[in-house]
Amino acid sequence: MSLLLPILLTLFFLFGAEKSSAQTDAQPLVFQPTLEESTRVRAIAQPVAQTLLRTIREELTHALAKEGPVGAISVCQIQAPALTQQVRDQARPPGAVFSLKRTSNRLRNPADAPDPAERQALQIYLEAEARHESLPPDLLQKVVTEGKTTYRYYQPIRVAALCLSCHGDPATLSSGVKTLLRERYPQDQAVGYKDGDFRGLVVVGLTPP
Ligand code: HEC
Structure with missing residues (x-):
């Protein structure tokens, strides 16, 4: 009896410690979706990504012409809640899109930092760019x-x-922008780009369709 408590305590700490270290180390497993999964995911997510990028471009063009x-x-920014919500609401089926993000290997806003699955995707594009190959038009992951x-x-x-007025060669940025x-x-790293450079990725997160 006098031994039981220490044994129980030891077991508790062993399993408790194991569990918490497993949780903090939980790495996502990233798979290539099947062709069928890819077709379903692309059908939902492609219009979402395109709408988001087009809307940001249109709003930037407007604002630059009006205000410089x-x-x-x-x-x-896509953190602008109205825009993100609007794009998500338009997605079909409703509720399928649970996250919308832009990320990059050269960040301006640290909140856009890539998670492990996104880092893998960035790596694929950066390697293609380094080899002067054409970039894949899109990329899909099944993340567990x-x-x-x-x-x-x-x-x-x-x-x-x-x-370029905000991401171009620092020597050409206006002093107001700088x-x-x-x-x-x-900690801005998102300057020094040229027309045509790879800037980053738009990421649409989906629940299984
Ligand atoms: C008027 C200035 C301005 C212009 C023009 C501009 N950006 Fe940005 N960009 C910013 C700012 C500021 C941020 C940080 C936004 C935030 O805090 O979420 C940013 C963030 C980003 C991000 C998110 C990743 C990161 O580094 O945080 C991407 C991707 C991006 N810009 C791409 C572009 C592209 C592509 C264009 C041209 C179509 C463009 N930007 C034009 C100012 C600008």
Whole structure:
């Protein structure tokens, strides 16, 4: 009897410790979806990614023409809840899209940092770019985290002339833009791009369709 308590305590700590370390180390398993899964996921996610990128571009074009780059600086965000919500609401079937994000290997907003599955996707695009190959038009992943399956749909984002007043060569940025970037994004890495460069990925997260 006097031995039972220490044994129970030891067991508790062993299993307790094992469980918590398994939780913190939980890495997602990333698979290539089957052709059939890809077709279903793409049908839902492709229009969502396209609408999002088109809307940001249109709003930027408007704001740049009206207010110049300093006035337009807050437009290049998808955190803007109204826009994200609107794009998600339009997706069919309703509720299938649970997340919308842009990410990059050269971040402006640290909140856009890639998670492990997104890092794998970025790596594929960065390697293609480094080899001067054409970039895949999209990429799909089946992600299993702690037994739960979700899908990710990615589309590359490229830099266009329109983007250069805020993401171009630092020597050509206006002093107003530079000051704002320094204040709001002290660790900004998203400058120095040229027209046509790979800028990052739009990521649509889906529940199994
Ligand atoms: C008027 C300035 C401005 C212009 C023009 C602009 N951006 Fe941005 N961009 C920003 C700012 C500011 C952020 C950080 C937004 C935030 O805090 O969420 C950003 C963030 C991003 C991100 C998210 C990843 C990250 O680094 O945080 C991507 C991708 C991006 N921009 C791509 C583009 C592309 C492509 C264009 C051209 C079509 C463009 N931007 C034009 C200011 C601009």
